[in-house]
Amino acid sequence: MSNSDLMETIGRISGVNPRKCMKCGKCSGACPAYDEMEFHPHQFVSMVESGRIDELMNSRGIYTCLSCFACVERCPRSVEPAKLIEAVRCACLRRQGMDHMKPEHIPAILDEDLPQQAVTSAFRKYRK
Amino acid sequence: MTFSYFPGCTLKTKGKELDRCGRESAAALGFELQELAQWQCCGAVYPMARDEIATRLSSVRALAAARDEGRELVTLCSACHHVIKRVNGDMKKDPEIRDKVNRYLQLEKPYAGETNVLHYLEVLRDRVGFGEVAKKVTHPLTGRKIGAYYGCLLLRPSKELGFDDPENPRILEDFIRAIGAEPVVYGMRNECCGGYTTIENKDYAKKNVAKIMANAKACGAEALITACPLCMYNLKENSEDGLPVYYFTELLAEALGLKEADA
Amino acid sequence: MQRIGVFVCWCGSNIAATVDVEKVSEVLGHEPGVVFSTNYQYMCSQTGQDMIQSAIRDYKLTGVVICSCSPRMHETTFRRACEKAGLNPYLVEIANIREQCSWIHKDKAVGTEKAIILGRAAIAKVQLNRPLTAGESPVTKRALVIGGGIAGIQTALDIADAGFPVDIVEKKPTIGGKMTQLDKTFPTLDCAACILTPKMVEAAQNENIHIYSYSEVEAVKGFVGNFRVTIRKKARYVKEDVCTGCGLCTEKCPQKKVPNEFNLGLDTRRAIYIPFAQAVPKVATIDADYCRMLKEGKCGVCSKVCTAGAIDYKQKDELIEEAYGAIVVATGYNPIKLDKFDEFAYSQSPDVVSSLEFERLMNAAGPTGGVLLRPSDHTHPKTLVFVQCVGSRCDSEEKGKPYCSKICCMYTAKHAMLCREKYPDTEVYVFYIDVRTPGKNFDEFYRRAVEEYGVHYIKGMVGKVVPENGKLKVQASDLLDNRQLHIDADMVVLAAAIEPDESARPLATMLTASMDTNNFFTEAHPKLRPVESPTAGIFLSGACQGPKDIPETVAQAGAAASKAIGLLCKDHLTCNPCVAEPDELMCNGCSSCEKVCPYGAITYADKEFRGPNRTTLIRRVAQVNPAVCQGCGACTVACPSGAMDLKGFSNKQIMAEVDAICR
């Protein structure tokens, strides 16, 4: 997919208009996963706007975003950065062989108390 | 008062206590949770991408089933509540998603968000009333200092969930008061515990949990309650010397005197 | 039979180059009703005007059509010329053959043909013109200022100085407004009270000014020059003219637990109180919500200690009616409530305060006597975090405001600077999105805060504040360093957005003044008429029109005063004669016109009409107040029976123009 197609896809499936962003950085101030991401929520917004999507797709941050919606809740401009991060993650996972987690990994992770919910959500987040 | 009930995958397995105590307390409080005849896992995370249709279907099946029964749909698990309520919102407000889902499901009667989705706590607050709950309490948890742990899924995004004030919620605090205990308000109660990342990166989840625990302890909490099995797991497993954590329904059952009964 | 004169102007070559003026005057001369037609090089010149005037006399003209430049240019000139020759000025019509013909067409044949059609349309219209006389209405030489903050006080002082009586209506027990609560003012750091209180006293002592404190506007009737206003003087249970303001009652009152609004609830006052030492009028007021005597009929301590005998538990609200020629709105602003921004823990920790609360905590007359102490434990804070744009520049309607509140950047710089100046042991952080300092000496002031006082300005925003172990754990972003900051602060100060006072909207409805979606009053023109409301006779002063700092407020207050004075100077107002006029025989009193009138110019009266067979019947019919009607014509179209028409632009006149053009 060309970069402009990627931008279009991300805009469409996220429903986010990055131009609404006023670059206040509240999303990154609110983010509990900040230190686990090399690109931070506010950067996702500006990098999607400027078309630097490949870099985002290759970043670890798309798998460490907790989808806790703190950025969505607190954004004064209703930009919803979490939806952008999700859209970049989807664009990545939907490519052949890009699954971030495979079923064969699971047995090693499982412990006595791990709820099904954790596995289900991880699969939803990490593979297509 | 009878509600359709969506237990969700975890409440049938690792989170049995949340479910069992919830149902028993419901009976004691005078309402019934009628489990949907057929339900499938909601998927545990809400599909934010607008073109994800398949991942919305199981929620819509549950919603349509509740509609056909003519009842409100109650969930206990925070994640199920989050997913089903938001998918319901999509079905109500997003014509494109609604149309695609309905074409896919071929229901007898297309679904358009008619069902009202309630969390068990909302039932306690809005249908039963915490005042009534307090009246039914036989074994008040007097003197116990309990911190409510909301996490993220119950509250946010508040525009869609409309559950409580997302930054200074009080529904669990009111609940704690209703069962005779003393609520401890602490700032981290609506911050994320690390969620599903515990599968991949335990240390990361531990860091989040440590902050929450430290804050709850510093504010004087002696135990935490939650409505989410994943939060429960994270708070318990990923904390070295953390506070005890309970499902809120466990304490509800205790306060209603249901604990000895089955002991 | 009409006798119409047509005058075609060449405008040098402006018109004559692309319009054959000879042909135009020739052809138009044959139009029905036209008895005289000519052309001349410059119709607007003295010679041209003389030509028109002598034609009016010589040919006994009953209507004049001038084919020339835009009526926006010289309509008044030609009307005046005709009036001098004894023709009613509203019997003149202009055909715009310059801006809308000669200047936009290159082909002379095309231009000439169009000019003829435009001339015909004007002739068709003037056939139906009726002489109109502009009415006059007298002006009541008294002004009302609603709101007694710095804006209202300044406006009142300026109007009073010009010699006109002014009344100030203030809903609080004292005038002074928000400025009384401020400590220092930017960018000069002079003490707010020191510059404001003399003005309050001046207002009280000025014999042209009457202050209705603890009063509200209840109803407004009338129109420019002739407003009739009902003022509700709320019962304060103290005789204003008897109370000496000694304050003994406020010391003896046993009800001590009333939150003190002057200090924003940071301390308490008594049930009988004087808001602050320099209050004007310095008169006690009983808070009926807390007074035991008023609630339960027991107590009466204040009455016993009052040697002047000023206490009157039986006092009732009083309604006062007064007439005014001009009304100035100065209802000001309030900081927004912060309960929807609890990520900053405002309702979870007393050490998270709004900027206005911080102002009180720094003020010598404030709850801490001017020593900066944390509200929670009265200790001296070491680390302070200021958060800007709390609730300003928000996208979502329910949570914040879409606009920039304008004053926050500067007062935050002031707070940070004062903090560092008084307490050099403090660390002060300011989180900003943009620093906006477009005012005289403003940017210099902000730079001083950074460079001389060492305030840490951080581009970024606070995302979460968590109270823990007596500290406030602040999590924020530093966008320029691209990192997340974690600061253990002792106090967090929130620069809350400001919004118009809640009394503004109901007041706007009473005044039929327009408002924007944020409840700020709209000005008549955003550039050229910034202190007037579109409703004649209503003027805007201060932050009720938009966020403003003190210098801007005072400047606007003076401007509003001068506009009001300009109005009050006149003995009579000339009205626009092109106003709506109902045909009473056709009107069925349905109120459709009244509903669309933006000025409230239409009322209804029951009138007696003669029916068939010598019967009479009383019908409700519309009446237009020509002094209020601005002549927009909305009512003429809304009227289902076609009873309403607009003078000067009547249905028949416009239809005649249409017919002439489509002929």
Add this chain to the structure above:
Amino acid sequence: MQVNGEFQPTIVAFCCNWCSYAGADLSGTNRLQYPANVKIIRIPCSCRLNPLFILRAFQRGADGVILCGCHPGDCHYTTGNYYARRRMTLLFSMLDYLGIEKERTRVEWVSAAEGGKFAATMNDFVAAVTKLGPNRRLEDLRCSKD
């Protein structure tokens, strides 16, 4: 109207006194050309336009009618253009019902500063109406010369 065998539409433009009429003047001041088919009638406000005037124009042989007013929110009389907008919406749906092509009528907001927009709008409108050809449907043929 036919000139040299070419159809020349008759266009009536109603312009509000405060914004659009001034905008038309400005396009003249700037010498911005637009076809001579357009004849402007000045009204105090767009809300003065009675839908009857438009019907009358069509009846008397106009091929297109355009209403120009202040931009929403900028009305000299505060709300007049909102009334105009609503009335025109209703009228247009009625004209549509009668089979009058919707390109024959138009509402445009032109401020006093938009001389360029005024000229461009008129050029565009005249071209659109020219393309449609003469208006026969509403014309009162009793008034017709031929």
